[in-house]
Amino acid sequence: MAQLVNYIYIVSAALFILSLKWMNSPATARRGVFAGETGMLMAIVGTLLAHEVFNWHWVFAAFLIGTAVGIPIAYIMPMTAVPQRTAMSHACGALAAALVGTAEFYREPDQPVYVLVALLVETLLGYLTFTGSLMAMGKLQEVLPQRPITYRNQNVINVGLLAVAVGLGVRLVAVPTDTWIFPIFAGLALIFGVLLIIPIGGADMPTVISLLNSYAGLSACAMGFVLDNKLLVIAGALDGSSGLILSIIMCKAMNRSFTNVLFGAFGQIQVTEGVVEQRPVRSASAEEAASILEAASSVIIIPGYGLAVAQAQHKIRELFDALTRRGVDVKFAIHPVAGRMPGHMNVLLAEADIPYDKLWEMDAINSEFAQCDVALVIGANDVTNPAARNNKASPIYGMPILDVDKARSVMVIKRSMRPGFAGIDNDLYYLEKTLMLFGDAKSFVSDILKEMPAPAAKA
Numbered sequence: 001m002a003q004l005v006n007y008i009y010i011v012s013a014a015l016f017i018l019s020l021k022w023m024n025s026p027a028t029a030r031r032g033v034f035a036g037e038t039g040m041l042m043a044i045v046g047t048l049l050a051h052e053v054f055n056w057h058w059v060f061a062a063f064l065i066g067t068a069v070g071i072p073i074a075y076i077m078p079m080t081a082v083p084q085r086t087a088m089s090h091a092c093g094a095l096a097a098a099l100v101g102t103a104e105f106y107r108e109p110d111q112p113v114y115v116l117v118a119l120l121v122e123t124l125l126g127y128l129t130f131t132g133s134l135m136a137m138g139k140l141q142e143v144l145p146q147r148p149i150t151y152r153n154q155n156v157i158n159v160g161l162l163a164v165a166v167g168l169g170v171r172l173v174a175v176p177t178d179t180w181i182f183p184i185f186a187g188l189a190l191i192f193g194v195l196l197i198i199p200i201g202g203a204d205m206p207t208v209i210s211l212l213n214s215y216a217g218l219s220a221c222a223m224g225f226v227l228d229n230k231l232l233v234i235a236g237a238l239d240g241s242s243g244l245i246l247s248i249i250m251c252k253a254m255n256r257s258f259t260n261v262l263f264g265a266f267g268q269i270q271v272t273e274g275v276v277e278q279r280p281v282r283s284a285s286a287e288e289a290a291s292i293l294e295a296a297s298s299v300i301i302i303p304g305y306g307l308a309v310a311q312a313q314h315k316i317r318e319l320f321d322a323l324t325r326r327g328v329d330v331k332f333a334i335h336p337v338a339g340r341m342p343g344h345m346n347v348l349l350a351e352a353d354i355p356y357d358k359l360w361e362m363d364a365i366n367s368e369f370a371q372c373d374v375a376l377v378i379g380a381n382d383v384t385n386p387a388a389r390n391n392k393a394s395p396i397y398g399m400p401i402l403d404v405d406k407a408r409s410v411m412v413i414k415r416s417m418r419p420g421f422a423g424i425d426n427d428l429y430y431l432e433k434t435l436m437l438f439g440d441a442k443s444f445v446s447d448i449l450k451e452m453p454a455p456a457a458k459a
């Protein structure tokens with residue numbers, strides 16, 4: 001049996017690795033999800049085969065409760081709430097790891113030193129990720145204030161608290177029978193998770209969630225050492241490293257450093273600079289927009305968070321079809337942090353079956369804007385703001401952007417002059433060549449389509 005379980009674990013680990021690889025491209029992402037699910041199912045079956053199960057009732061009860069909660073969440077949660085949902089998953093995963101560690105500690109406190117160290121790392125990371133993820137979820141769902149909550153000597157207090165927790169952990173390793181220390185250790189980890197996240201602004205939450213994902217993975221990896229389960233070590237390490245890589249990608253795409261995300265209190269700018277300057281802009285109707293688009297030979301569509309809010313992806317597909325039928329070359333420009341999670345736009349456009357080869361990454365498309373007749377921005381804002389290139393005083397200065405302002409003409413669909421996620425005004429809207437198309441993305445694109453009747457069929 002042990003041999004069979006080993007084979008199951010090897011296949012399962014291979015499926016996890018392939019899953020991450022396949023999820024790198026929209027073309028293979030579904031296969032990636034399926035591989036990950038199959039790998040997880042095999043891991044569970046292998047683990048149940050490997051251990052004597054004392055009480056199947058508990059296993060089935062947990063399975064039923066998990067399924068009963070998980071399936072409705074998958075259907076109820078809108079795409080725009082994916083970051084919150086992800087934070088909730090991390091909170092549950094981390095709590096599970098921390099509780100397993102706690103149970104192991106009380107079951108057998110007198111363990112070899114390396115197991116005790118792994119157990120304490122597991123519980124420390126597990127508990128702090130649990131409360132940290134709940135805070136992140138609360139901020140994104142706006143049940144907690146999005147602005148950074150700061151106070152005097154915050155960093156000193158936070159580091160001091162962590163140092164005390166680590167000190168107690170060292171004491172537990174030296175004298176494991178001092179079990180009364182454990183609840184204090186766990187309590188400090190829970191408090192540290194809260195204190196770590198409250199000074200971070202809502203705008204940085206997606207990056208923080210990805211970092212918390214990494215902590216939850218490392219906690220699971222440490223749990224693998226505690227339970228002597230190699231698959232858990234592999235899966236936890238994959239989770240930990242991929243979360244870290246994703247956070248680094250997001251930081252680079254926003255030109256921010258980790259220190260700046262964790263200690264920069266970035267979201268404050270939403271409060272201080274949210275006031276929009278009164279400058280004249282030019283606006284146009286759906287009819288005018290339709291005729292400009294029909295006259296163009298090349299159009300680049302720039303989707304952003306507003307597209308997700310409006311759920312306009314299917315209408316955009318219709319617009320893509322209508323323009324392509326008229327011989328217009330249409331491409332989509334994807335900024336790495338457009339929307340609220342990396343890949344947010346790719347997922348939405350894939351849902352509407354927009355061909356993958358029409359989706360261009362920022363670095364590949366930026367040189368094309370200068371030759372493009374119309375750049376059509378749909379619900380994107382910060383990722384098109386030329387201030388990131390030109391204005392040293394701007395909070396987003398240095399963030400790589402899509403060079404939309406270099407197109408021959410620009411049209412922007414959004415509902416108002418309100419700023420985007422970073423809370424700052426966008427210079428793009430005030431350019432001579434820019435036309436504002438005020439309205440909800442889905443309704444405005446529908447109105448444009450009404451002005452573009454399908455060519456009459458030949459008799």
Ligand code: NAP
Nearest residue numbers: 206304305306337339340341342381382415416420421441
């Ligand atoms: P954005 O700057 O947040 O702007 C979205 C725009 O969509 C808003 O200006 C809003 O204007 C408009 N909008 C909202 N609902 C709409 C609707 N129903 N119809 C039409 N327009 C609508 O979005 P973005 O350009 O995609 O930039 C993403 C931002 O998130 C960046 O600041 C990025 O740094 C940040 N971020 C992203 C990630 C990530 O991984 N993707 C991670 C961390 C942070 P109105 O209200 O006027 O309509």
